[in-house]
Amino acid sequence: MPSLSESLLDNTAADGTAKAFADAEHDLDRREFLAAVSNLAAQLQRAPGVVGLLMPNGVTWAVAVIAAAAAGKTIVPLPTFFSAGQIAHIVADAGVELILIDGQTETEQALKGFATLVVKVDTEASSLPQPASDFGMIIYTSGSTGTPKGVRLGERQIAWSTSALAEASRATHADSYLSVLPLSLLLEMLAAIFVPIRVGGRTFFDRETADAIGCGAVRSLAGVFERHKPTSSVLLPQLLKIWVTELSANGQTAPASLRFVAVGGAPVPESIANRAALLGIPIHEGYGLSECCSVVALNRPGARVAGTVGQPLDGLDVIIEDGEIIVSGPSVTQGYLGKVDHFGPWRTGDLGRFDKAGNLIVLGRKDNLIITGYGRNVSPEWVETALLSDPRLALACVSGGSDQPLTAILIPAPAAESWFMTASETDLTGLVRDLTVTLPSYARPERAISVSLATARIEQLITDNGRVRRNAIATFLLARREQAA
Structure with missing residues (x-):
């Protein structure tokens, strides 16, 4: 399985002028993106081992995370929608010594006293330094108590999950992905950055929509999908509902370009799913958790089974024990930060069952x-x-x-x-x-x-x-x- 750096190099060598990543300010082809990553990776080679990443969605975010990975760093995404107190907690808890910023984020006011580096997208030709053998990532979620807890993942889990997600979603170099979820969410990072790098696809980051989603203020989605006409995207159920309601109210349908829209994070009401299908939204429900590198099961294109989250990714062993979903395989976390290393199956705490065809049905949290x-x-x-x-x-x-x-x-x-x-x-x-x-x-x-x-x-x-x-x-x-x- 090629590393992310190897995939980036291979795809650039195959066609360096193909579009790669774009936002309202940047529009980079593969060669330009590789140059930007190479220049930043060279800067980061002498940087501390644990780096935070605090900036809004966009090309700069993509450059920063791939450069930090190529430099072998442990990467800690810092959600811009977290409070200043939560960010300070994460920085201290994870031992972050340097925070990558874009120089424009309001939350940066919470970082006074911490070392920061303003990331510039420098597309001057440069060669990628010899990629480090491994990188790590610590993913924090706000959780039910509001106190963030760090999930430790390594390149092995991330690389495997990227390939498995690309295969399950049938992603190809012809895909044009629309990114509207905050990139600090692991699933969005995989779908918007890592999978396109693996298959040679392209991504547009809609920062305005992602910022609105991060603070719970999004009211419209139809316009951005119609404007960019992507082939794929990832949504949360409440966002799907907003989109369905908007299309219905305006007598519109989704762009015909769409072939795959993954929906996860919570169950999708059957009535909403049915309305989405009638409006041309090709939804595919999935299930996962950060402790298993975000995706465990997914409805495949052409094989969606309503009321389920599809079958487990190829290579994962998922069983039900006393009603609880238990996952074994290459995507399972190394454990929580500050805790002993984890080995073996992961007890998810989620209740579920399989239908006769092997599709997973998630019933809810065991402790709920x-x-x-x-x-x-x-x-x-x-x-x-x-x-x-x-x-x-x-x-x-x-x-x-x-x-x-x-x-x-x-x-x-x-x-x-x-x-x-x-x-x-x-x-x-x-x-x-x-x-x-x-x-x-x-x-x-x-x-x-x-x-x-x-x-x-x-x-x-x-x-x-x-x-x-x-x-x-x-x-x-x-x-x-x-x-x-």
Whole structure:
């Protein structure tokens, strides 16, 4: 399996004038991209071993990560949507000694006192220094508590996952990828940078959309897809919903150029998936986690099975033990930063099962399982997927337990807040009843409340990248009940 540097060199030698990476400011062919990577890699050869990367999406990000990899560094992506406190924690926790920046990021104010290097995209001809034998990466996620935890990955895991994802998605040199998710997300890094380098494809980075997604403020996607007419992209379910709603409202369809749109991070409501297909969006649900280098299973082009996340990547061994998904293979993490090295299978903490054809069905988090007062087990993700079939909802969370009724917390999209924030509890409960009509009675929430997106952020009910914090929501509901008592 060739390294990323070898793939870059081989593809450049085959056709150096082919387009590689572009954004609103840069449009580099393979030869120019290789030169920019080579110049920065030469600078980084004498740099400290652990480098952070803090900058918005774009060509500069791609140059920085590939140059740092070629220089054999341990790379720590620093999400621009993290708070200053979270970034400071990561820098200290990972032992970051140098932070690569573009000189324009507002979050850089949090880096006073840290060594930084402003990355310039220098396309003057240069030869790539002898690539180091290995590089590493530490991926942080905000998590349910808000305290980031580092997942250690090496070149072996990343190179294998890149090749496996390229094969599963049928990526080729003819692909034009549109990048709209923050590049600090491992899946986006793989799909937008590493896979195109492996197969010789090209990528356009839409910084404005990625910035809006990072802070949970995106309201439109149809325009950017129509403008760039890509062949492939990766989305989160809530973004797919925004796109579907926008196309439906305007009587439009997705660009005919699209052949593959991966959707992951959470279940896709069946009604949204069906509407996407009718609008020409070729969605392919997948499943993964950072501890397994982002992708474990994926619906392949031409072989999508609705309601599943497809079959495991070729080369991974995925089994179900006591309901839990367990993964073995070359993409499994080396362990968490500061913890003992990990060897062997990875217990994901996710519940799942296989259908008769070997497609994986993810049921939810094991530690999220709710046991009702009648002793029935309810995976909240199951109920939340039904709730999120309403395109007006940005997020939803189901909370409860043996001594508390199942309660649906509804967080509407900004455009729909007016109705949700003025609706009575009877109206909200009626809506929830209609959305969950196909579920068994024990899984239907008995109560419903609405919370604005702004309040959810102020009360820290959601993470910086838009995931619900279940423990915080349970505490929030308890406080409301006590106030009402």
